[in-house]
Amino acid sequence: MTDASGSLLPLPYTPTDVYHRIGPEARETLRSAYGWMILGRTLDARMQGLQRQGRVGFYGAATGHEAVNVAAGLSTRKEDWIFPGLREPLVALVRGHPLPRYVQHLFATAHDPSKGRQMPCHPSASEVHHVSISSVIGTQITHAVGAAWAMRLRKASGVALAFFGDGATSANDFHAGLNFAGVAGLPVVFVCANNQWAISMPVERQSAVATLAQKASAYGYSGVTVDGTDIVAVLEAFQRVLRESREGSGPHLIEFRVYRMTPHSSSDDPTRYQPVDWNARARAHDPVVRLETWLSTVGWLDDADRAGYAQRASESVRDAIAEAEATPPPSPASLFEDVFSRPLSVPVEIPRI
Amino acid sequence: MSEMTLVQAVNRGLFEAMKQDPDVLVLGEDVGVDGGVFRATDGLIKEYGAERVIDTPLSETGIIGTAVGMALYGLKPVAEIQFLDFIYPAFDQIVSELAKFRFRSGGQYPCHVVIRAPYGGGIKGGVYHSQSTEAYFCHTAGLKVAIPSTPADAKGLLLTAIHDEDPVMFFEPKRIYRTATGEVPDGDYRVPFGQARTVREGEHLSIFAYGAMIPPASEAAAALAKDGISAEVIDLRTLVPLDEAAAVASVEKTGRAVVVHEAARFCGFGAELSAILAEKAFYSLKAPILRVTGYDTPFPYALENVYLPNAARIEAAARAVMQEG
Numbered sequence: 001m002t003d004a005s006g007s008l009l010p011l012p013y014t015p016t017d018v019y020h021r022i023g024p025e026a027r028e029t030l031r032s033a034y035g036w037m038i039l040g041r042t043l044d045a046r047m048q049g050l051q052r053q054g055r056v057g058f059y060g061a062a063t064g065h066e067a068v069n070v071a072a073g074l075s076t077r078k079e080d081w082i083f084p085g086l087r088e089p090l091v092a093l094v095r096g097h098p099l100p101r102y103v104q105h106l107f108a109t110a111h112d113p114s115k116g117r118q119m120p121c122h123p124s125a126s127e128v129h130h131v132s133i134s135s136v137i138g139t140q141i142t143h144a145v146g147a148a149w150a151m152r153l154r155k156a157s158g159v160a161l162a163f164f165g166d167g168a169t170s171a172n173d174f175h176a177g178l179n180f181a182g183v184a185g186l187p188v189v190f191v192c193a194n195n196q197w198a199i200s201m202p203v204e205r206q207s208a209v210a211t212l213a214q215k216a217s218a219y220g221y222s223g224v225t226v227d228g229t230d231i232v233a234v235l236e237a238f239q240r241v242l243r244e245s246r247e248g249s250g251p252h253l254i255e256f257r258v259y260r261m262t263p264h265s266s267s268d269d270p271t272r273y274q275p276v277d278w279n280a281r282a283r284a285h286d287p288v289v290r291l292e293t294w295l296s297t298v299g300w301l302d303d304a305d306r307a308g309y310a311q312r313a314s315e316s317v318r319d320a321i322a323e324a325e326a327t328p329p330p331s332p333a334s335l336f337e338d339v340f341s342r343p344l345s346v347p348v349e350i351p352r353i
Numbered sequence: 354m355s356e357m358t359l360v361q362a363v364n365r366g367l368f369e370a371m372k373q374d375p376d377v378l379v380l381g382e383d384v385g386v387d388g389g390v391f392r393a394t395d396g397l398i399k400e401y402g403a404e405r406v407i408d409t410p411l412s413e414t415g416i417i418g419t420a421v422g423m424a425l426y427g428l429k430p431v432a433e434i435q436f437l438d439f440i441y442p443a444f445d446q447i448v449s450e451l452a453k454f455r456f457r458s459g460g461q462y463p464c465h466v467v468i469r470a471p472y473g474g475g476i477k478g479g480v481y482h483s484q485s486t487e488a489y490f491c492h493t494a495g496l497k498v499a500i501p502s503t504p505a506d507a508k509g510l511l512l513t514a515i516h517d518e519d520p521v522m523f524f525e526p527k528r529i530y531r532t533a534t535g536e537v538p539d540g541d542y543r544v545p546f547g548q549a550r551t552v553r554e555g556e557h558l559s560i561f562a563y564g565a566m567i568p569p570a571s572e573a574a575a576a577l578a579k580d581g582i583s584a585e586v587i588d589l590r591t592l593v594p595l596d597e598a599a600a601v602a603s604v605e606k607t608g609r610a611v612v613v614h615e616a617a618r619f620c621g622f623g624a625e626l627s628a629i630l631a632e633k634a635f636y637s638l639k640a641p642i643l644r645v646t647g648y649d650t651p652f653p654y655a656l657e658n659v660y661l662p663n664a665a666r667i668e669a670a671a672r673a674v675m676q677e678g
């Protein structure tokens with residue numbers, strides 16, 4: 001898959017192939033996916049800029065991961081539950097969480113659905129079953145297993161999806177979660193977005209296995225490795241495992257190979273550890289450009305469409321930012337809410353800010 | 354009312370909760386077919402089936418992480434950790450996830466899991482089957498901590514825990530699992546959290562204890578009574594929430610306090626209670642507060658009776674606080 005020259009790897013499909021792989025709605029699905037990917041990319045670019053200006057405290061971009069996130073959002077149903085990591089807020093947006101609410105979270109305002117309790121990029125969106133994320137790597141993996149177990153007990157038709165990175169495959173809960181799911185045969189999909197880095201650690205030093213997907217065999221099921229920058233392949237993979245999960249297949253592990261196209265987060269300097277050709281290799285696998293080029297080539301997207309998507313994305317991001325910047329921070333008294341169902345004790349004098 | 358042991362009362366509480374609410378389920382190591390290594394879950398699987406009484410693989414982080422996911426979805430899992438000493442693989446799930454879900458999601462994701470764990474020494478369990486580390490959990494905002502000392506409280510506090518809306522650490526004094534016996538109300542019996550129990554009223558000093566330290570505290574009070582020293586014994590029952598009002602009122606009456614726990618002394622729960630009494634009942638105190646606790650060593654095997662507070666040590670501390678003032 002690697003092309004060190006940095007020239008784009010075209011998606012190798014004819015329209016007929018694509019219909020065959022992702023169904024009769026392929027044209028609309030891919031155009032919609034493109035629109036969401038542009039939104040994700042626009043938001044990442046804008047927020048990284050604002051972070052450098054000191055207007056938001058932190059940002060963890062998902063640039064390079066868009067195909068995985070958008071395909072997950074488009075392929076899942078309302079009754080499915082998402083147990084995300086740092087790079088999956090776009091999944092919530094595609095599943096219906098309003099962008100302005102998410103941007104309120106990024107600015108940690110009084111209208112942040114999680115009341116400014118967490119660093120940016122840690123949303124909680126219960127109306128679309130996008131579970132509050134922890135900064136602790138890997139802990140969400142067993143939560144997805146528990147939710148899948150609960151779905152089965154309640155005879156619900158949902159599937160639980162746990163998202164995590166390549167680094168997380170070394171964490172305790174990866175092993176515990178994949179093992180419990182295998183033993184109990186649960187409707188859970190483990191989605192590993194292998195962006196080949198865990199901050200500065202290359203994936204080769206994270207694990208000695210040839211593919212992370214093969215780890216599933218240690219738990220009694222099989223995993224697949226998929227090019228996570230090829231939206232067609234990603235949609236096809238999600239559609240298949242979700243269908244099989246609903247039919248009682250038991251758990252799945254999918255490893256999506258992607259390229260982290262930004263620093264790890266706003267606090268990172270990757271020039272200290274990434275090879276000089278990394279960015280060129282990553283650009284060759286840019287999921288947004290790969291899709292855009294393909295759509296244009298087959299005539300499913302013209303210049304006017306492209307400009308329209310770009311304009312709508314930048315306007316909605318701009319408006320959401322303006323609204324959030326005009327919203328006050330949470331009140332000091334709110335600190336004492338939600339520790340317990342009812343406060344056990346509140347200091348007599350709540351500090352002012 | 355029926356007469357039973359403390360561990361039987363836990364079992365009755367679990368039966369009652371599972372009968373009341375189909376969302377209640379039990380999971381842990383050996384809790385199903387085996388009925389739990391202490392038999393606390395005995396018979397549940399026969400009555401409620403393997404779907405709701407789940408024998409899990411051997412992973413504490415797996416048990417608690419799974420329970421958290423079940424609770425997020427709306428079930429009411431009661432997870433058993435076979436011994437409190439083995440809870441640490443799940444410590445991350447408890448303090449980073451369970452305790453913080455409601456807060457970090459702005460109230461969108463309450464996470465109500467009850468974690469039962471036998472705790473404490475006096476059973477020849479050595480370093481890893483004896484510890485009493487409730488303070489770690491009391492220190493984490495978002496967790497409630499209950500520790501019964503009688504069969505009635507074991508059932509009543511457990512049912513309150515299962516019907517609560519917050520995560521509850523429910524620590525069972527395994528040393529008195531079978532020696533503590535008593536009448537337990539039938540049916541849906543609940544003991545509220547945050548209400549200490551006066552085990553014995555007294556005038557001259559207050560002895561605060563919980564769990565397996567209630568029997569030696571009562572024994573010490575009986576011995577002191579023979580010498581005309583009237584000791585009040587207070588069973589805290591829940592450390593979070595703590596019945597501060599009862600503790601302060603007792604010391605305002607007696608003017609003297611001894612705090613007892615089998616956990617190590619340094620940063621133990623006694624340090625918190627002593628600080629609260631110093632802040633809120635200082636002008637009633639006639640003598641320094643004394644603590645009778647385990648030592649700041651790992652829990653020993655051969656010398657466990659040296660390590661564990663007993664009636665004689667509690668009595669000696671009581672006599673010492675009576676010397677002053």
Ligand SMILES: Cc1ncc(C[n+]2csc(CCOP(=O)(O)OP(=O)(O)O)c2C)c(N)n1
Nearest residue numbers: 087135136137165166167168195197198199
């Ligand atoms: C338990 C834990 N250890 C360390 C960290 C610090 N940390 C944050 S992200 C990260 C790397 C994660 O890599 P990966 O799982 O591949 O996800 P990615 O960031 O590449 O998407 C580390 C070490 C953490 N958040 N949690």
Ligand SMILES: [Mg+2]
Nearest residue numbers: 165166197198
């Ligand atoms: Mg990574």
